[in-house]
Each structure stands twice: as structure tokens, then as C-alpha cells.
Amino acid sequence: MIVELGHYALIVALATALVQSVVPVIGARRGDLAMMNVAHPAAIASFLLVLLSFGALTYAYVTSDFSVQNVYENSHSLKPLIFKISGVWGNHEGSMVLWILILVFFSALVATFGGNLPATLRANVLAVQAWITSAFLFFVLLTSNPFARIAPAPMEGRDLNPILQDIGLAIHPPLLYLGYVGFSICFSFAIAALMDGRIDAAWARWVRPWTLAAWTFLTAGISMGSYWAYYELGWGGWWFWDPVENASFMPWLAGTALLHSALVMEKREALRIWTVLLAILTFSLSLLGTFLVRSGVLTSVHTFASDPTRGVFILGILVLFIGGALSLFALRAASLKSGGLFQPISREGALVFNNLFLTTATATVLIGTLYPLLLESLTGEKISVGPPFFNLTFGPVMLPLLLAVPFGPLLAWKRGDLIGAAQRLYMAAGLSLLAGLAALYFATGAPVLAALGIALGFFLVFGALTDLALRSGLGKTSLAVSWKRFAGLPRSTLGGALAHLGLGVSVLGIVGVTAFETEQVREMSPGEVTEAGGYTLRFDGMEPAVGPNYTEDVGHFTVLVDGEPLARMDSAKRLYTARRMPTTEAGILTRGVNQLYVSLGDPVETGEAAGSGTIVVRVWWKPMVTLIWYGTIIMAAGGIISLSDRRLRVGAPSRSRRARAAMEPAE
Amino acid sequence: MTRKQKRLAVIAGGMGVIALAAVLVLVALRDEIVFFHSPSDIAAEPVTPGTRIRLGGLVVAGSIERGGGTEVRFAVEDGASTVAVAYDGILPDLFREGQGVITEGSFQPGSDTFVADSVLAKHDENYMPKEVADTLKSQGVWQGEGEAN
Numbered sequence: 001m002i003v004e005l006g007h008y009a010l011i012v013a014l015a016t017a018l019v020q021s022v023v024p025v026i027g028a029r030r031g032d033l034a035m036m037n038v039a040h041p042a043a044i045a046s047f048l049l050v051l052l053s054f055g056a057l058t059y060a061y062v063t064s065d066f067s068v069q070n071v072y073e074n075s076h077s078l079k080p081l082i083f084k085i086s087g088v089w090g091n092h093e094g095s096m097v098l099w100i101l102i103l104v105f106f107s108a109l110v111a112t113f114g115g116n117l118p119a120t121l122r123a124n125v126l127a128v129q130a131w132i133t134s135a136f137l138f139f140v141l142l143t144s145n146p147f148a149r150i151a152p153a154p155m156e157g158r159d160l161n162p163i164l165q166d167i168g169l170a171i172h173p174p175l176l177y178l179g180y181v182g183f184s185i186c187f188s189f190a191i192a193a194l195m196d197g198r199i200d201a202a203w204a205r206w207v208r209p210w211t212l213a214a215w216t217f218l219t220a221g222i223s224m225g226s227y228w229a230y231y232e233l234g235w236g237g238w239w240f241w242d243p244v245e246n247a248s249f250m251p252w253l254a255g256t257a258l259l260h261s262a263l264v265m266e267k268r269e270a271l272r273i274w275t276v277l278l279a280i281l282t283f284s285l286s287l288l289g290t291f292l293v294r295s296g297v298l299t300s301v302h303t304f305a306s307d308p309t310r311g312v313f314i315l316g317i318l319v320l321f322i323g324g325a326l327s328l329f330a331l332r333a334a335s336l337k338s339g340g341l342f343q344p345i346s347r348e349g350a351l352v353f354n355n356l357f358l359t360t361a362t363a364t365v366l367i368g369t370l371y372p373l374l375l376e377s378l379t380g381e382k383i384s385v386g387p388p389f390f391n392l393t394f395g396p397v398m399l400p401l402l403l404a405v406p407f408g409p410l411l412a413w414k415r416g417d418l419i420g421a422a423q424r425l426y427m428a429a430g431l432s433l434l435a436g437l438a439a440l441y442f443a444t445g446a447p448v449l450a451a452l453g454i455a456l457g458f459f460l461v462f463g464a465l466t467d468l469a470l471r472s473g474l475g476k477t478s479l480a481v482s483w484k485r486f487a488g489l490p491r492s493t494l495g496g497a498l499a500h501l502g503l504g505v506s507v508l509g510i511v512g513v514t515a516f517e518t519e520q521v522r523e524m525s526p527g528e529v530t531e532a533g534g535y536t537l538r539f540d541g542m543e544p545a546v547g548p549n550y551t552e553d554v555g556h557f558t559v560l561v562d563g564e565p566l567a568r569m570d571s572a573k574r575l576y577t578a579r580r581m582p583t584t585e586a587g588i589l590t591r592g593v594n595q596l597y598v599s600l601g602d603p604v605e606t607g608e609a610a611g612s613g614t615i616v617v618r619v620w621w622k623p624m625v626t627l628i629w630y631g632t633i634i635m636a637a638g639g640i641i642s643l644s645d646r647r648l649r650v651g652a653p654s655r656s657r658r659a660r661a662a663m664e665p666a667e
Numbered sequence: 668m669t670r671k672q673k674r675l676a677v678i679a680g681g682m683g684v685i686a687l688a689a690v691l692v693l694v695a696l697r698d699e700i701v702f703f704h705s706p707s708d709i710a711a712e713p714v715t716p717g718t719r720i721r722l723g724g725l726v727v728a729g730s731i732e733r734g735g736g737t738e739v740r741f742a743v744e745d746g747a748s749t750v751a752v753a754y755d756g757i758l759p760d761l762f763r764e765g766q767g768v769i770t771e772g773s774f775q776p777g778s779d780t781f782v783a784d785s786v787l788a789k790h791d792e793n794y795m796p797k798e799v800a801d802t803l804k805s806q807g808v809w810q811g812e813g814e815a816n
Contacts, residue, residue: 234760344677356681360688367692371700382703384721384771385696392695397688521737521756573760582760601737601757616737618757 003068006056007147010097013049013104014137016042020130024123028195036123043111043126046133047104054088054101057146061088067153070094070146076159076578078549086170087160092310093146095173099290100136102174102181106210107133110185117206124192125185132184135317143310159549159578168228175221176248180286182214183255187283187325190276194328197335199276204266207279209643211262215255216639222248223632234584234599236519236620238628241390246369247289250362254282257358260351268413270341270348273333274355280329284322285362291318292369346416350408357401364393402456402507405500406463409493410470424470428462443516450515457511460504464497495642499635506631509593512624523604525614529560532596533621536560537569542603542613550576552585555600555615559589571598571617593630595622701771710748716776722750722783723769731764740780743768754783761788 020042027035057070061084066072074091075084088094107129114122140146163169189207193199225248230238239245258278265275291314342348368385376382406428410421436455440448469475471493472486518532526541540556552574559566571587587598601616703721704714714720724743730751731741738755752770762768772783 344673349677352677356684360685364688364692367696371696382721383700384703385700388699389695392699393688393691396691397684523736584760599757602733604733604736616757 002056003060003065003147003149006053006060007145009049009053009056010137010141010147013046013053014134014141016046016049017104017130017133017137020046021127021134024127025195028120028123028127031120033119036119039123039126039130040111042130043104043107046130047108050097050101050104054097057094057097058085058088061085064157065153066155066157067149067151068146069148069150072150072154072157074160075157076549077156079160079165080548082167082170083160083165086164089173090160090164090169093140093144095177096136096140096144097146098174099177099181100133100140102177103129103133103136103184106181106185120196121189121192121203124195125188128188128191129184132188132321135320139310139313139317143313157578159576162550162574162576162579162581162583163232165549165576166228166232168224168232172221172224172228175217175224177221179214179216179218179221179255180248180251180289182210182217183251183258183279183283183286185210186214186258186279190279191325191328193276193336194332197332199272199336201266201269204262204269204275207275208259208262208266211255211259211279211282212639212643215252215259216636216643218248218252218255219632219639220636222252223629223636227629231586231588232583234586236586236597236599236618236622238513238625241368241385241387243369244293246365247292250365250369251282251285251289253358253362253365254278254285257355257362258282260354260358264348264351268342268348271352271355272336276333276336277329278355278359280322280325281359284318284325285366287314287318287321291315342413343415345411345418347408347411347413349416350404350411353404354401354408357397361394361397361401364397365390368393399456402460402503405460405503406466409464409467409496409500425463425466428459428466431462432456432458447515450511453511453515454508457504457508460507461501464501464504467500468494468497491645492642495638495640495645497638498641499638502631502634502636502638504631505627505634506629509624509627509629509631512627513622516623517625518621519618521601521616521618523614524617525612530617530619532619533594533623534561535566535591535596535621536563537596537598537619539615539617542615545572547574549578550574553600555587555598555617557587557598559596569596569598571600573600590626593624593626595625596620597622703769705745706743706748706750707745709750714774716774716778719771719773721769721771722752722781723767724750726762726764726766726768728764743770751780752783753780754786756784756786758786759788762786 020039023042024036024039027033027038059065060068060071061075062081064071064075064077064084066075070091070093071087074094075087079087083090089098107126110122110129111126114125117125186207189203189210193203222245225245226238229240230236258275261271261275261278264271368389372383372385406425407418407421410416410424411418432455435458436451439454440451443450468486468489471489472482474482474486476482477485520530520532522530524530524539526539529536529538531537536559538558538560540558543554543556545552545554552572554570554572557569557571559569567589569587569589570585572585574583574585575581576583584599589596597620599618599620601618604614604616701719701721703723706722706724709722722743724745727742727744727749731739733739736755737757738753739758740751740753742749742751744750754770754772759768766788769787770781770783771785771787772781774780775782
């Protein structure tokens with residue numbers, strides 16, 4: 001009964017979304033306020049209906065109602081509650097409902113807090129949101145109904161793919177979707193601006209927080225996914241340049257560009273047309289990401305359960321929205337007048353530089369991801385494009401950008417002074433070179449390239465600190481005064497510097513682990529020891545164990561320093577009972593920013609070692625590896641701090657408007 | 668410089684960056700991509716030794732032989748032909764007889780054994796790598812998706 005209610009709620013939500021798609025647009029054309037105002041209650045209603053539907057699906061999962069096909073295929077009564085809930089979005093149908101839920105939630109937020117927007121802009125934005133909502137609701141109801149029943153109901157479910165039964169993957173999809181879908185708001189604003197033929201700084205002030213929020217979620221989501229792949233897959237890699245990873249990375253790159261160009265637009269009203277185009281492209285890449293992951297057209301190590309017929313449907317949505325938006329852009333972009341002139345050497349110039357390199361980098365990733373598809377459909381030849389391609393293309397494009405990052409914030413708007421900026425950075429540059437030399441000295445035999453990479457990472461970190469120190473007048477005034485000035489800095493300045501600093505920390509981690517990592521694969525008998533990163537690892541033997549829905553063979557290890565035991569580590573081979581599916585649980589010991597990573601292979605069954613408990617073990621020493629994710633956390637924190645900036649609350653004119661709105665009868 | 672000249676310089680710089688990226692992409696697409704071959708492709712037209720390729724197919728039942736340490740030998744087939752594979756390393760969790768796998772590596776001069784340095788199996792038990800599925804379909808031995816998932 002509750003399940004059917006969920007299904008009906010989804011259908012009614014589609015009807016509501018269709019009304020919201022059409023009526024406000026006509027209202028905006030005619031200047032009919034009543035018709036425009038339909039958007040507000042419709043957006044709220046859509047949200048409540050989809051929430052009800054999502055709740056019904058969650059209820060079916062929590063109560064293990066195996067008469068629902070989706071629950072039967074992806075759940076098991078013995079699964080811990082948290083994974084029963086995360087199972088809702090651990091599959092195609094449920095994850096699409098979550099996608100829509102986030103979409104309508106954002107629409108409802110715009111409807112609720114958009115009181116200070118011009119009425120036609122708000123009506124158009126909500127209508128465009130409703131177009132997207134309708135398309136995806138059609139998609140779910142016609143091709144991927146999560147509420148389909150099966151009769152007779154099976155006694156037990158088939159369980160969720162065990163490697164998805166992990167806290168990291170419980171949180172990863174919602175974060176990623178908050179990012180993907182967050183960019184839909186930027187898209188809707190861009191389309192609405194094109195429909196209106198009007199765009200100004202207030203528009204950018206609205207778009208920027210949404211971009212920031214979406215970007216922050218996407219940063220956190222990608223980072224979480226990367227760490228999950230690192231510890232759960234047991235391969236010890238944190239990024240594979242896999243198509244599915246690229247699918248989330250492209251909107252991130254484009255979103256980062258949008259974040260910076262919207263800044264120019266807000267401050268100086270320049271780059272209007274470009275910002276609108278970028279907003280369209282960013283969301284298009286998010287849609288493309290959904291398509292690539294869900295359609296099964298790409299061979300990936302990460303995709304789960306995909307179906308080609310759905311791919312065609314999403315491809316249709318993709319063509320409709322991207323094609324439609326770009327056509328509208330081609331038709332109307334000329335009507336958006338460009339403003340704000342600037343010199344090439346200026347803050348605007350630096351941000352254009354940023355956009356140029358980021359979009360070029362996005363393009364190289366896009367080509368690497370889609371080229372195999374294109375070639376196969378044209379010539380039938382099957383190829384794979386792997387890390388070597390991206391190292392050769394993405395790397396060189398990003399390098400000048402990373403070098404330029406510390407200069408950007410030190411340049412003045414309109415007309416900057418590059419030599420002045422360089423002079424203020426000499427200390428940061430000197431310290432970074434020293435750090436690079438130190439790396440060369442301490443890690444004997446380290447490649448020069450690695451030392452330069454370390455120096456680059458430190459340059460980003462010190463550059464960001466220099467920016468903050470200069471702005472708070474450190475060294476020029478007393479400590480108390482500069483602390484006061486530091487505390488008084490705009491939050492967005494602080495957030496920006498923090499994001500750049502986090503980028504540097506991530507670069508340090510990437511360079512460190514790439515250059516200094518050691519790996520060994522060897523047989524180990526109980527009692528045998530091996531060395532890694534200055535630690536001694538002793539294999540103590542295997543032991544069987546039983547978990548709630550799996551059985552496992554746990555390998556016990558002891559880590560010793562100078563012969564003294566320091567810590568114990570466990571690594572396991574698990575067999576999930578319901579699916580008869582084996583997985584490897586890596587053992588990880590974190591020491592500072594370094595990690596010792598142990599993963600089990602197969603027991604040795606041939607030769608003299610057979611039956612003696614000897615097992616193949618893979619041991620990695622991963623120096624500085626956690627810096628990669630600490631860096632992303634700092635970046636995301638920078639995003640959150642920027643979001644709390646007062647300037648992003650749309651300014652004074654809104655107050656009178658809100659006061660008027662308060663006197664109107666409730667809608 | 669006049670404003671027009673400055674603008675031209677900026678546009679030329681931008682074009683330069685894009686052109687450079689395009690060159691990098693073209694070079695990388697020429698040198699850094701790996702072609703996929705099925706066992707019957709290799710039977711029809713041997714691959715030059717030393718060329719990196721991907722070889723995919725089903726692991727032949729009873730072909731898995733473990734050597735000393737982490738060495739393992741097995742064979743992959745696509746219903747028409749079979750290729751022997753040697754690999755030194757840890758096999759993925761889902762590697763087993765009859766499972767579709769993709770291996771990456773090269774042939775050594777004067778040997779018919781494919782020396783792989785990576786073996787991929789998907790982390791879903793119903794998974795069949797797309798390339799392998801296509802090959803099996805073309806060889807007429809496709810058994811269907813198993814259970815729909």
C-alpha cells in the first residue's frame with residue numbers, strides 16, 4: 001500500500017512538474033503575475049511529492065519488502081540498517097529517484113528564498129527546473145520504475161553488491177548528486193537569462209552561491225569516491241582515469257571555471273556571455289556524467305547494473321537539453337551586452353587565464369573519455385585510453401595553471417602589476433624551492449621532477465598564506481592589528497585562499513605518493529617479516545571469522561619499529577553469502593600523513609608451501625598519500641566559508657521587496 | 668600597443684594554448700592508446716611482439732595453473748580461438764574459470780604466450796566486459812546477460 005502510494009506520488013509529481021514547466025513561462029511572456037506565481041506552490045508540491053515517494057521506497061527497503069523487485073534485487077534482510085537505507089540509492093532506479101529528489105529540493109529552495117528575484121526571472125528559472133524534473137520523471141516512470149512488484153514475493157533478497165556495502169559509498173552518491181544537480185540551478189538561471197535577454201551583476205550574485213555550493217558538494221563527493229576506491233577495491237590506487245571518474249571530474253573542472261568567471265561577472269560585469277555558456281556547459285557535463293554512468297556505453301571498472309535501453313532515453317534527454325540550450329545560446333547570446341573593460345595583466349586577466357586552461361583541461365578529459373566510443377562507432381575498433389594519455393595531455397595543461405594560481409589573487413582588478421605580484425611572492429617561491437631541495441636531499445635518489453612537484457605544491461600553499469598575510473598587513477603593523485584585519489577579511493577572500501591552499505596540499509600528496517611509493521608482492525608464511533617505509537611487517541597467520549552477511553579469512557599482521565610492536569593490522573578476504581561474491585578488505589595503518597597498505601592475494605596451494613598458511617601479500621608504503629584527501633577537505637572547507645560571506649546574500653534592495661512580500665497574503 | 672593590438676595578442680595567446688593542447692592530444696592518441704583484440708583476432712592476424720594490447724575473453728575452464736610465488740598461467744577463449752596468458756601478480760577477486768576478463772600486456776618475440784601485466788575483472792558477479800560480450804556475440808556463443816540486473 002505504502003509502496004503504491006510512493007508510485008502514485010511520483011506520477012502526481014510529474015503532473016505538477018508539467019504544469020510548472022508551462023504556465024510560468026506563458027505568464028512571464030504575458031507579464032501575468034498570477035500565472036508566474038503558479039511556479040512557487042508547484043515547486044513546493046513537487047518537492048513534497050517526490051519526498052513522499054522517496055520515503056515510500058526507503059520504507060520498503062527498511063522493512064525488507066521483497067515483493068518490490070528493486071528491494072529484492074538490492075537488499076537482504078540480514079544487512080545492517082545503514083546499508084538497507086543506503087541500498088535505496090545503491091542501484092539505478094533508486095539513485096535516479098534520489099537525483100530527482102535533490103533537483104526538486106533545489107527548485108523548492110529557489111521558490112522559497114527567491115522572493116528578491118525579478119518576478120519573470122524567478123518564473124523562468126523555476127520553469128526550466130521543471131523541464132529537467134519532467135524529463136527525468138518520465139525517464140524513471142517509463143524505463144526504471146523502482147516500485148515494480150514481483151509475485152510471488154521471494155523470501156529473501158539478493159543483497160546489495162558487497163563492495164557497495166560501505167559507509168563511504170553510502171555517502172558518496174548523495175554528495176555527488178548534490179553537486180551534479182546543484183549545477184542545474186546555474187543552468188536554469190542561464191537559460192532564464194537568455195529567455196529574458198537580460199543579465200546583470202545581481203544575476204551573478206545569485207548564480208555564484210549555487211555554483212559554490214554545488215562545487216563544494218562535488219569536491220567532497222569526488223574525494224569521498226576516490227578514498228572509497230582506494231581502500232575498498234584493495235588495489236591501492238586513488239585515481240584510475242576511469243570513464244566514470246572522468247564523468248564526475250569534468251563537471252568539477254568546468255564548475256571550477258564557472259566559479260571563477262562568475263566572480264568576474266559579479267565584480268566587474270565582464271565575461272557575461274562566457275559565464276552563461278559555462279553555466280550551460282557545466283550542467284551539460286553533469287548530464288553527460290549521468291548518461292555515461294547509467295547507459296553502460298563505456299567499459300568501466302566502477303559501473304553497476306546498466307541497461308542500454310535506458311541509455312537511449314538519457315541520450316535523448318541529453319540531446320534535448322544540451323542541444324536546446326546551445327541553440328538558444330546561439331540565438332540570444334548577442335543580446336547580452338558585454339561590459340567592464342580590463343587590461344590583460346589584471347585580476348580579470350588572471351581569471352580568464354584560469355578559464356582558458358581549465359576549459360582546455362576539461363576538453364582533453366572529454367576527448368580521452370569519448371574518443372574510444374567515437375572510434376568504435378565509426379570504425380568498430382576497440383581501444384582503451386588509460387592513464388598515459390591523461391598524464392601526457394591533462395598534466396601539461398594543468399601545470400601552467402597551478403604555477404599561476406598564487407599570482408591571481410595578488411593582481412588588482414582592471415589593471416594589475418605582475419612584477420609587483422612577483423616581488424611579493426619571492427619569499428613563498430624561495431621557501432618552496434628550499435622544500436624541493438630538502439625533498440631531493442632527504443629522499444636520496446628522488447627524481448628531480450618529484451622535487452619540482454613538491455616545490456610546486458609548497459608554492460601553492462605558501463602563495464595562499466602570503467595572500468592572507470599581505471591582506472592582514474602582517475609585519476607592517478602590530479600583531480594585534482593584523483589579527484583584527486585578518487578576522488575582518490571578507491569570508492570569500494578567506495575561502496578562496498583556503499581553497500588554493502587545499503589545492504597545494506592535494507598536489508603535495510599526489511606528487512609524494514606518485515614519486516616515493518613502494519610496492520611489493522610476495523609470498524608470506526606465518527612468522528615471516530618484510531620491510532616497508534622503515535617499518536617491519538610481520539605476518540601472524542590467517543583466521544576465519546563470520547560477519548552479519550559474510551564469512552571471511554582474516555590475515556593478522558603486526559607492525560614493528562626497531563623490533564618493538566607498534567600496531568596490529570588486519571586484512572581480509574571476504575565472501576558475501578547471498579551473492580557468493582568475494583571481496584578484499586585492505587589493511588591500512590595511518591602514520592602521520594603516510595599509510596602502510598596491506599592487501600591479501602590468494603593462498604599458495606602449489607609447491608612446498610601448500611597448506612602451510614602461506615599467502616600472497618601485497619604491501620605498499622604510501623608516503624604523503626592522505627594529503628590528497630586532506631587537501632580536498634580544505635578545498636571544500638574553503639567553499640563553505642565562502643558561502644557564508646555576507647556579500648553573497650543579495651544586497652540591500654531585497655529588504656524592501658521582502659517587507660512588501662511579507663504584507664501580501666500567504667501564497 | 669593599442670587596445671586592438673592588445674586584444675589580438677590575448678586572443679593569439681589563447682589560441683596558442685588551445686593549439687598546444689590539441690597537439691598533445693593528437694600525439695597522445697597516436698602513442699598512448701591501447702587496442703583491444705579477441706583471441707580470434709589474434710588467430711586471424713598476429714600482433715607485432717612488443718605492442719601493448721588488451722586481450723579479452725573467457726577464462727578457459729581448467730586452464731589456471733599457479734606457478735611459484737605470484738606467477739599464474741591461464742588461457743582465454745572466445746569460442747573460436749584460445750590464447751595462453753602468463754601473469755605475475757595478484758588476480759582480482761572475481762577472477763575465476765568461465766569469467767570474462769580483460770588482460771593488458773604484450774606478446775614476447777618468438778612466443779605465443781601473452782604476457783600480461785594487468786588483469787581486470789569487474790566487481791559485479793554478473794559482469795561481462797563489454798568488449799568480451801561483443802566478441803562472444805559475434806562468435807555466436809553468447810548466453811545472454813544471465814539474470815537481468
